[in-house]
Amino acid sequence: QKEVEQNSGPLSVPEGAIASLNCTYSDRGSQSFFWYRQYSGKSPELIMSIYSNGDKEDGRFTAQLNKASQYVSLLIRDSQPSDSATYLCAVTRNTPLVFGKGTRLSVIA
């Protein structure tokens, strides 16, 4: 059984639209939740962290966490072609991150 599940995509959205990326996890004891963005051939870049239920906003990004449903999501408002990348969900109880396979996002100009 996979520990962190993400739809692999590709998820295609038009420029200016809202992109919605979803992630579910199996470990109910998870405490910290992260979204990383990875461009092809580059390192994963931390873009959002969330630790408690609810929404957390940072610029065009909003992370949403629902621990009861074991669900975390990332919304990207006003999507730009430069947002085209693979988005990795990572979850942890303490320190080793457990990653999903990632969702490939394509923003069409």
Next chain:
Amino acid sequence: EAGVTQFPSHSVIEKGQTVTLRCDPISGHDNLYWYRRVMGKEIKFLLHFVKESKQDESGMPNNRFLAERTGGTYSTLKVQPAELEDSGVYFCASSQGLGPSYNEQFFGPGTRLTVL
């Protein structure tokens, strides 16, 4: 502030050879992690150092892998002898380990290892 750096960026070796990967964490970060991504799979944890001590090495696949962090600064990961299934991208990450964002881990560019 310099990010996490890794060397080499690519390595192509033959089965049975030895390869050593290096990671330099962000200055001041006590926590250093090694992860690996095998093609088609998710990134998976290998081990975690706090300063020079191995905090968690539960993800190390077998005793062909040896990680060190002498002096609590940079780390090396040696694979000896390399097997075909060791091919993948090896990422290093570091975190400060303090405050509310103690576990925010910052990744290096990775070393792409190909074993022929």
